[in-house]
Amino acid sequence: MSNEELEALREQLDDVNLQLLELINKRAGLVQEIGKVKSRAGQNRFDPVRERKMLDMITENNEGPFETSTMQHLFKQIFQASLELQEDDNRKALLV
Amino acid sequence: MSNEELEALREQLDDVNLQLLELINKRAGLVQEIGKVKSRAGQNRFDPVRERKMLDMITENNEGPFETSTMQHLFKQIFQASLELQEDDNRKALLV
Incomplete structure (x- = not known):
């Protein structure tokens, strides 16, 4: 019984891991977009106030x-x- | 225009941050449940193969x-x- 319970919880955990993976990458994509907008505006990418x-x-x-x-x-x-x-994106841009 | 674009992206980022916060805590709750099941079964909580x-x-x-x-x-x-x-949960259990 406890093994079945463990397996069920682990399946849920795997599912949450994959959701987290997707969401962390979605976040990274947004940060890249923000970086591009700030770069065009000549703004520094790191913003401690925003952080x-x-x-x-x-x-x-x-x-x-x-x-x-x-x-x-x-x-x-x-x-x-x-x-x-x-x-990294910035370095790649400089290399183009 | 670029400021509006930045604001819109930041709103999306805030939304993703809150989703991440919820999901990371959901994951933590599942790990606590798994810890309890393993503890009852006398199994070690850290499992390098599973990781x-x-x-x-x-x-x-x-x-x-x-x-x-x-x-x-x-x-x-x-x-x-x-x-x-x-x-932490384990220490708290020992203190009860």
């Missing part, structure tokens, strides 16, 4: 079970990876 | 723009945080 606002929104809406500090850490990792993605 | 399988599934399904190595890094951070959450 702070996003973290505040996370804090306000976090209902757990993850602690807000943990959630902020995870989002900062996503922000960092997104910024690196924009820098 | 490998999840990373393989990420690799197989990643369509970018994030590189698979970046995506694996992000998921490993989520796995790590989830494991810490289970350990």
Whole structure:
């Protein structure tokens, strides 16, 4: 019984992993779009005020079970990876 | 025009952030459930084979723009945080 329960939970987890994968990539695509718009406008891609606002929104809406500090850490990792993605795009643009 | 475009993209990004927040917490809740089932069965909570399988599934399904190595890094951070959450639950259970 407990093995069946475990299998059912793992199937749900796999499903959530795939949804997360898709959503994280969707987010990355949006960040790339934002990077392009800012680049055309001659604006710096990294915006600490905007990043702070996003973290505040996370804090306000976090209902757990993850602690807000943990959630902020995870989002900062996503922000960092997104910024690196924009820098890659920028390097590629310079090489064209 | 470009400012309006930026604002529209940022609204979409905020929406994706909130969806991510909800999904990461949903995942954490599932991991807690799995931890309870494994605990009742006397099984170790950390399962490297299962973690490998999840990373393989990420690799197989990643369509970018994030590189698979970046995506694996992000998921490993989520796995790590989830494991810490289970350990917290375990400590709380021991204190009761």
